[in-house]
Amino acid sequence: MPSTAAESLADHFVHLKVEDIPQNHLDDAKALVRDYLGVALGGSQTGSAEAATRFVLATGGTAESTLIGHGARVPAIHAAFTNAISSHSIELDDVDILALFHFSPPVVSAALAVAEREKSSGQDFVAAVVAGCEMMARASEATNFSLRDRGYHTTPVCGVFGATIAAARLLKLDVEQTVSALGLAGAQASGLMEMYGPSMQKRFNPGPAARNGVTAALMAQAGFTGTASIFDGERGFCRTFSDRHDIGALTRDLGKTFPIHIEYKAYSCARPIHNAIDCALDIRRQLTEPLSAARSITMRRHPAWAHYHLNTRPKTYHEAQVSLPYSVAVALIEGAAFFPQYQNSKLADPEIRRLSDMVEVVADETLPRGVSCLMTLRTEGGAELSSQIDHPKGSIANPMTPEEMNRKVHLLGDPVIGEGAVSDMIRAVDRIESLSGIGEVLRTTIPTRQAA
Structure with a gap:
């Protein structure tokens, strides 16, 4: 029987089947990915994303995963890093219901990078996104608002765990390996709220979270072990990052409820x-x-x-x-x-x-x-x-219509890859569960000049 939170979470996520996930969460994951791709395309043209792209291209490595809005293929850890920065660079990425964090920059960036590397099916990819979002939400529930009030930025600090679980599922890690991956994720949890100002610092924060999540899963796959007490230990995540924590929130009703509440942005700001x-x-x-x-x-x-x-x-x-x-x-x-x-x-x-x-x-x-x-x-x-x-446009209580969501994706993506390619991208996401490989979606994000 699992004795720590990490062991319980690993057991849950390793054995979670697609058919066990409520359809509304699978639909939400597809909507999240569609919104993410539009935002990442728009963000890929900013100075912060261009700097991240220069960095990873200069670093080099095996061509595994695609840089959205650019087309180069780089190691999965670098694609996760850069795409996370792109998707957080124009303040139009999704947000949780309490406005504490953004799901997609760490989770979807990591999932896309690993899914392309592993040639994962669309169905496996969507399930990994749901799992990563659930892990991230549970980490936040266990530690906020204290974590935020102490000066930590929830998106990277909790997002590294979500990115890790998404990557671990796509790498098909077993329970023991997933426990280790969570421990290694905790060793890399970081991100400060000292990020407001004229610099690009806020845009940087999700990058290491996505990259570190992929790294944690790959290291665990390679045999590197991590501590099982990363969440509930005396010097573990919850006690270190939060003065008022609820460790039970990490595992409460596992498999029965999915505490994932995603909202979207109609405006380009916090x-x-x-x-x-x-x-x-x-x-x-x-x-x-x-x-x-x-x-x-x-x-x-x-x-x-x-x-x-x-x-x-x-x-x-x-x-x-x-x-x-x-x-x-x-x-x-x-x-x-x-x-x-x-x-x-x-x-x-x-x-x-x-x-x-x-x-x-x-x-x-x-x-x-x-x-x-x-x-x-x-x-x-x-x-x-x-x-x-009380409920802004794009919130669960005041949602954007599907037409408004697609218009947002076109407004952001059309200038980068063209209206036709954005339409192809949206259609690919709509039928993502039937795709044999996630590369079909990512190929639509490459500007024509690069694709040629």
Whole structure:
């Protein structure tokens, strides 16, 4: 009988059959992969992704897995690393229901890289994505909000375990090897919230998580052993990363419930800002005076997020994407907050700055959800317009339609590989369970010039 959390988790994930996974989670995994590919294509054109690509191409190695949006084939660990950075470089990747982490950069990046290396079937790949997401969600449930509040970034810290499980399933590790892989993942768990600012640092964080997850699984396959007490030991993951942990959450109802709740982004910025953008867009529709008449903007936020994202004068678009005042201002002015609204050329716009400086953030514990926002805009003419958003566009309670999801993928992918290729990619993902190899999907992500 398993005696540690890692042993219980390994036993669960090794023996989990596709037919044991509820259909809604298999469908969610396909939607996640489709969204991920669009976001990774868009992100592949950014400076952060280009730097990661230069690094892995210079490093060299066996051609195993594809760099999305580029076409080069590199070792699986390097593909996982670079694709994870690409998919996190434009702030449009998925998010969990509490806005604590992103599933796909670590998990899907690792799964795609290993699936292509191993020539895994589409069905095995989808099951690995579900398993990786479940592992990541359980690691977060066991340690948050304390982990976040101590300054750790949940996406890489918990994501390395999800990436490891996804890779371990595709490598067909046994229980003992999977326990070792989880131990080796814990040895590599890292990532700090000291990442906001003008640098690319935030974009980097999922890269090592995806790479390290693949490394942990490959090392375990090679015979390198890891500790079984990585989660519940005296100096294990839970006690080290969290002051208020629930080790039982790692294994509670294993095989009975899958605590995977995936939401999607309609706006190109940090998820807890999305509610504020929805408020701004709602108020924009209510306005009968020009925006020049705005005299004050108050944004009431739940205390869980009230002290984050407060920079009123971002110096780069990286900073703008984690700035609530900037996001509110640009949404009010342009009626949108997609990637074109977050460009360095806009940061000095005098009207954006005027409205951004006007935003006052107030903590309000009466708001019902951690990401809830209540915005009030007052005008020179005496109008007082308010909007409260508890569930942003793209959330489970306020979902994007399938048409909106596909349009997002096209907006991001068409400029990189062309409209026809994006349509082919979407169709391939829709029938992914029937594919004999995941390479059919990845071939659609190669720009025509590289494919030729």
